Amino acid sequence: MNAPPIVAPIVPGAPAEELLKVRDLRKRFAIKGGILSRTVDQVHAVDGVSFEIGKGETLGLVGESGCGKSTTGRCILRLIEPSSGEVWFQGNDVTKMDHGALQALRRDMQIIFQDPYASLNPRLKVGAIIGEALTIHKLAPTQKAMEDRVVQLLETVGLQPDHMHRFPHEFSGGQRQRIGIARALAVEPKLIVCDEPVSALDVSIQAQVINLLEDLQEQFGLTYLFIAHDLSVVEHISTRVAVMYLGRVVEIAPSRELYDNPLHPYTEALLSAVPIPDPTVKRKRIMLQGDVPNPIRPPSGCHFHTRCPIAKPDCAQRVPELRESKPGHWVSCHYRG
Amino acid sequence: MPDTFVPDTLLDIRGLKTWFKTEDGMVRAVDGVDLHIDRGETVGVVGESGCGKTVTARSVLKLIDMPPGRFEAGQILWQGRDLIPLEQAEMNRIRAREIAIIFQEPMTSLNPVYTVGDQIAEVIALHQKLSPRQAMAGAAEMLRLVNIPNPQKRVHDYPHQFSGGMRQRVMIAMALSCQPKLLIADEPTTALDVTIQAQILELMQEMKEKFGMAIMLITHAMGVVAETCQRVTVMYAGKVVEEAPVEALFSDPRHPYTQGLIRSIPRIDRAVSRQARLESIQGTVPSLLNPPAGCRFAARCKYAMDICTQGIPPLKEVAPGHRVACVL
Amino acid sequence: MAGSTPASLSAEAPVQAPAVAAAQARKARSISPALETWRRFRRHVLAVTGAVVLLILVLAVLVGPYLWPVAINDIDFAAKLQGPSLAHPLGTDDLGQDLLARMMYGGRISLAVGFAAMLVALTVGVLVGSVAGMSSGWVDAFLMWLTDLFLALPTLPVLLLVMYLFRDSMKKVMGVEGGAFILIVVVIGALRWMPVARLVRAQFLSLREKEFVEAARALGASKVRQVVQHILPNALGPVIVVGTIDVAAAIIFESTLSFLGLGFPSDVPTWGSMLRDAKDYLDIAAHWALFPGAAIFLTVLAINFIGDGLRDAFDPRRVL
Numbered sequence: 001m002n003a004p005p006i007v008a009p010i011v012p013g014a015p016a017e018e019l020l021k022v023r024d025l026r027k028r029f030a031i032k033g034g035i036l037s038r039t040v041d042q043v044h045a046v047d048g049v050s051f052e053i054g055k056g057e058t059l060g061l062v063g064e065s066g067c068g069k070s071t072t073g074r075c076i077l078r079l080i081e082p083s084s085g086e087v088w089f090q091g092n093d094v095t096k097m098d099h100g101a102l103q104a105l106r107r108d109m110q111i112i113f114q115d116p117y118a119s120l121n122p123r124l125k126v127g128a129i130i131g132e133a134l135t136i137h138k139l140a141p142t143q144k145a146m147e148d149r150v151v152q153l154l155e156t157v158g159l160q161p162d163h164m165h166r167f168p169h170e171f172s173g174g175q176r177q178r179i180g181i182a183r184a185l186a187v188e189p190k191l192i193v194c195d196e197p198v199s200a201l202d203v204s205i206q207a208q209v210i211n212l213l214e215d216l217q218e219q220f221g222l223t224y225l226f227i228a229h230d231l232s233v234v235e236h237i238s239t240r241v242a243v244m245y246l247g248r249v250v251e252i253a254p255s256r257e258l259y260d261n262p263l264h265p266y267t268e269a270l271l272s273a274v275p276i277p278d279p280t281v282k283r284k285r286i287m288l289q290g291d292v293p294n295p296i297r298p299p300s301g302c303h304f305h306t307r308c309p310i311a312k313p314d315c316a317q318r319v320p321e322l323r324e325s326k327p328g329h330w331v332s333c334h335y336r337g
Numbered sequence: 338m339p340d341t342f343v344p345d346t347l348l349d350i351r352g353l354k355t356w357f358k359t360e361d362g363m364v365r366a367v368d369g370v371d372l373h374i375d376r377g378e379t380v381g382v383v384g385e386s387g388c389g390k391t392v393t394a395r396s397v398l399k400l401i402d403m404p405p406g407r408f409e410a411g412q413i414l415w416q417g418r419d420l421i422p423l424e425q426a427e428m429n430r431i432r433a434r435e436i437a438i439i440f441q442e443p444m445t446s447l448n449p450v451y452t453v454g455d456q457i458a459e460v461i462a463l464h465q466k467l468s469p470r471q472a473m474a475g476a477a478e479m480l481r482l483v484n485i486p487n488p489q490k491r492v493h494d495y496p497h498q499f500s501g502g503m504r505q506r507v508m509i510a511m512a513l514s515c516q517p518k519l520l521i522a523d524e525p526t527t528a529l530d531v532t533i534q535a536q537i538l539e540l541m542q543e544m545k546e547k548f549g550m551a552i553m554l555i556t557h558a559m560g561v562v563a564e565t566c567q568r569v570t571v572m573y574a575g576k577v578v579e580e581a582p583v584e585a586l587f588s589d590p591r592h593p594y595t596q597g598l599i600r601s602i603p604r605i606d607r608a609v610s611r612q613a614r615l616e617s618i619q620g621t622v623p624s625l626l627n628p629p630a631g632c633r634f635a636a637r638c639k640y641a642m643d644i645c646t647q648g649i650p651p652l653k654e655v656a657p658g659h660r661v662a663c664v665l
Numbered sequence: 666m667a668g669s670t671p672a673s674l675s676a677e678a679p680v681q682a683p684a685v686a687a688a689q690a691r692k693a694r695s696i697s698p699a700l701e702t703w704r705r706f707r708r709h710v711l712a713v714t715g716a717v718v719l720l721i722l723v724l725a726v727l728v729g730p731y732l733w734p735v736a737i738n739d740i741d742f743a744a745k746l747q748g749p750s751l752a753h754p755l756g757t758d759d760l761g762q763d764l765l766a767r768m769m770y771g772g773r774i775s776l777a778v779g780f781a782a783m784l785v786a787l788t789v790g791v792l793v794g795s796v797a798g799m800s801s802g803w804v805d806a807f808l809m810w811l812t813d814l815f816l817a818l819p820t821l822p823v824l825l826l827v828m829y830l831f832r833d834s835m836k837k838v839m840g841v842e843g844g845a846f847i848l849i850v851v852v853i854g855a856l857r858w859m860p861v862a863r864l865v866r867a868q869f870l871s872l873r874e875k876e877f878v879e880a881a882r883a884l885g886a887s888k889v890r891q892v893v894q895h896i897l898p899n900a901l902g903p904v905i906v907v908g909t910i911d912v913a914a915a916i917i918f919e920s921t922l923s924f925l926g927l928g929f930p931s932d933v934p935t936w937g938s939m940l941r942d943a944k945d946y947l948d949i950a951a952h953w954a955l956f957p958g959a960a961i962f963l964t965v966l967a968i969n970f971i972g973d974g975l976r977d978a979f980d981p982r983r984v985l
């Protein structure tokens with residue numbers, strides 16, 4: 001195995017203290033089939049991912065659907081068990097934690113989901129949904145303390161106190177997403193994994209939620225792992241961005257640097273495919289041929305070689321490793337950087 | 338000659354109202370929409386989810402279930418002839434030969450139990466007398482046109498054997514096989530990744546040049562509009578609030594809703610965005626059950642005044658081809 | 666409004682100071698979930714009608730015998746197969762026994778069998794289904810194998826065997842009727858839990874992957890809490906419907922058992938056995954079949970409506 005790169009603090013002058021460090025994380029899903037439901041194949045959903053996030057920072061994670069972004073996020077929280085690899089959070093390896101330690105970790109790490117309709121229990125009132133964490137971790141000694149805290153959380157995310165007596169279906173998508181955020185904030189976490197929190201929302205509502213997330217980060221000193229497939233949103237909110245392709249990180253760089261000087265051919269193509277809302281801007285688009293390959297049998301060598309415009313024969317043989325091409329700018333390509 | 342030149346109008350929707358009767362009352366999904374499309378042009382229709390884009394599109398082809406739906410008012414003039422009173426048979430002829438539609442979900446709009454070739458061949462056979470073998474060859478030719486590799490083999494595959502992007506290509510092939518004059522594309526790329534979206538948009542552009550048809554492109558992505566359309570219609574809560582040539586809309590949006598929409602998207606082509614806060618439109622879309630009197634945007638509008646809630650502001654021309662429904 | 670603060674983003678109501686707001690929110694205090702469900706149930710006209718009908722039936726069979734103290738076994742050949750009259754409001758059967766008295770007595774047994782069997786089937790089914798749905802691997806595989814096994818068992822031979830083996834020992838312990846009751850309930854329950862188990866498991870498998878359950882896991886909710894608070898309440902809708910069908914099926918199944926001589930002794934009336942005895946006299950004494958038939962029909966219908974009402978009342982998404 002390649003020695004995992006140790007990424008130095010990227011943004012000059014930014015706090016160096018690192019909160020989360022992911023090392024060579026892998027997750028394979030078994031595909032069952034046949035008569036005895038044996039394992040007939042494996043999906044390499046996450047295939048050796050390494051990165052770190054500094055305190056107070058936002059790391060954006062982008063890539064096309066199915067490239068393993070959500071799986072990475074869920075492995076970090078141990079909502080699913082990683083197949084191998086390490087996840088260091090404040091000096092402890094999350095993948096080796098026992099039940100008690102994991103329970104304590106739940107107060108430090110939280111998650112916000114993509115689908116505002118599936119992420120709230122339709123049978124519970126908003127007060128019960130937000131208050132659940134308080135009950136589980138015994139954070140509110142009395143009923144009154146509980147209600148006060150719920151009201152406080154509702155107001156933090158821009159909802160009204162009396163909303164706590166309503167059911168989720170009485171809210172719009174954007175309001176539901178706020179409820180999901182309030183639920184995550186209830187335990188006062190340090191890190192929040194945001195799994196496409198605005199993808200399902202309308203443009204005018206997206207901006208509200210992005211602003212809210214930024215305000216909360218400032219107010220509570222939160223750290224985000226911000227997963228999205230919309231590059232404009234990621235660029236807006238992130239300090240650094242990691243680009244994933246078929247289970248691997250192909251490039252990591254400070255946000256502006258990545259957008260101004262993309263090194264990996266995939267990043268380039270991805271950026272050029274984003275439609276610019278300005279009819280006067282005319283750009284040369286790098287068209288990628290074909291679809292993302294099947295993650296059950298990913299291409300050999302560099303996963304991208306089947307679609308790469310500059311691929312050379314040996315790209316199909318050798319796996320490029322993630323290396324630092326400029327300070328803080330990591331790329332995994334044999335011919336770039 | 339140039340100053341007497343009148344563009345040839347294909348589709349002219351005037352004051353269309355399509356309402357739905359539900360248990361809770363009348364849903365005014367489309368409540369006074371004016372929209373016209375000229376021969377060979379691409380018109381974008383943008384707006385938030387539920388503002389009536391799809392209902393407008395389906396109304397043109399009379400694909401609305403009636404009941405619960407009904408046309409409350411208005412005209413849909415197709416080459417000068419009103420479609421609303423047309424007979425079923427005549428409508429079918431127009432659907433088969435003149436107006437084609439592709440839908441948002443590439444997954445559900447193909448029939449899973451027939452091969453892709455069968456489905457395209459069926460459309461081809463609708464308007465040309467061909468033997469089944471010739472129709473199948475035509476289907477393969479269409480697949481080749483939309484850049485599906487190995488078309489001779491792929492005609493025999495079923496929809497589930499195609500990826501989302503390829504299914505949307507198949508839908509386009511199917512829509513184009515009757516060589517329509519107008520293609521209505523209802524969010525053709527919303528369910529797709531950006532790189533695939535770029536492929537599909539390019540394909541549509543190519544096809545448009547080849548067949549010379551007009552396109553009504555429904556989307557909520559302002560970027561897509563800016564890159565592909567000549568004119569844009571902005572809808573809000575069942576009504577058209579602004580209509581303009583694409584450059585004018587982006588350089589000089591007049592309606593407060595359009596302004597908010599354009600300013601609330603993060604831009605990757607501008608270096609300043611990280612520091613700047615996004616501008617957001619506060620509040621949410623009003624219910625179409627009991628829409629507010631007057632301007633429907635008033636509850637969210639930062640310029641709202643008393644007169645805004647008194648009467649519905651009509652579409653007024655503020656510059657050539659640029660019309661806005663706002664009292665300002 | 667660029668740069669608005671988070672608290673002012675929602676456009677609906679003016680912002681208040683937290684303390685005031687909390688107090689106000691508490692004033693609009695929510696009623697307890699049970700009361701809320703009852704309120705919603707009350708708005709369901711058919712369900713309320715069903716509940717009233719069922720209540721009347723239950724009261725009739727419980728209190729009725731005291732108001733109409735006629736022995737169920739008084740044989741009077743002079744008055745056999747009579748239609749309704751003042752002396753016998755529901756008429757008499759082929760032995761001249763009073764049908765009203767027999768209906769009330771038989772109703773006790775039939776209703777008790779129906780509800781008890783449903784409870785057994787639901788309890789076993791929900792337990793097996795939940796455990797299978799929450800565990801994976803061999804526990805799930807074994808439980809589903811067991812379910813399939815029970816589904817594949819030939820009903821009648823097994824019944825005969827069970828009755829034959831246990832009837833006498835049960836009779837000794839519980840008395841004739843008690844023994845028969847327990848055996849019948851257990852047998853019916855044992856034959857009807859499998860669909861419930863499969864339904865519950867299927868619901869669990871899809872619900873446990875839902876994001877709101879995942880959110881609970883991320884908050885550190887224990888497995889029991891995930892099930893009780895999040896999964897089970899969302900899985901119960903279809904289970905309630907199956908349960909109400911089970912009551913009806915059990916009442917009718919009991920009559921089949923009695924018919925085969927495997928149920929209650931033949932001199933003990935139940936709605937099912939009365940219907941069976943009456944079928945030979947349909948042309949000359951239609952009333953005999955009519956009353957137990959109507960009683961079963963009313964019960965089943967009422968329970969079905971109650972089931973629908975309960976399902977809707979438990980589901981806050983439904984507008985009532």
Ligand SMILES: Nc1ncnc2c1ncn2[C@@H]1O[C@H](COP(=O)(O)OP(=O)(O)OP(=O)(O)O)[C@@H](O)[C@H]1O
Nearest residue numbers: 357364366385386387388389390391392393405625
């Ligand atoms: N059959 C129907 N019965 C009742 N209401 C309907 C029906 N079809 C559509 N509507 C309502 O009409 C309104 C407009 O719907 P429409 O599908 O046109 O929205 P849209 O602009 O296409 O949104 P999206 O971007 O989500 O596709 C919505 O409020 C919708 O709920």
Ligand SMILES: Nc1ncnc2c1ncn2[C@@H]1O[C@H](COP(=O)(O)OP(=O)(O)O)[C@@H](O)[C@H]1O
Nearest residue numbers: 029043045064065066067068069070071072295
């Ligand atoms: N529970 C699962 N079982 C099998 N395959 C899965 C499962 N979850 C995800 N996958 C597969 O893993 C890959 C990565 O998925 P995911 O992390 O959800 O992608 P993303 O979030 O980037 O869209 C996909 O190919 C997906 O089909």
Ligand code: SF4
Nearest residue numbers: 302305308315333334
């Ligand atoms: S390693 Fe080769 S195939 Fe991979 S991105 Fe670089 S040039 Fe392309």
Ligand code: SF4
Nearest residue numbers: 632635638645663664
């Ligand atoms: S009419 Fe009034 S409320 Fe409506 S957009 Fe114009 S200024 Fe705003």
Ligand SMILES: [Mg+2]
Nearest residue numbers: 069070071196
């Ligand atoms: Mg995902």
Ligand SMILES: [Mg+2]
Nearest residue numbers: 390391441523
């Ligand atoms: Mg639509």
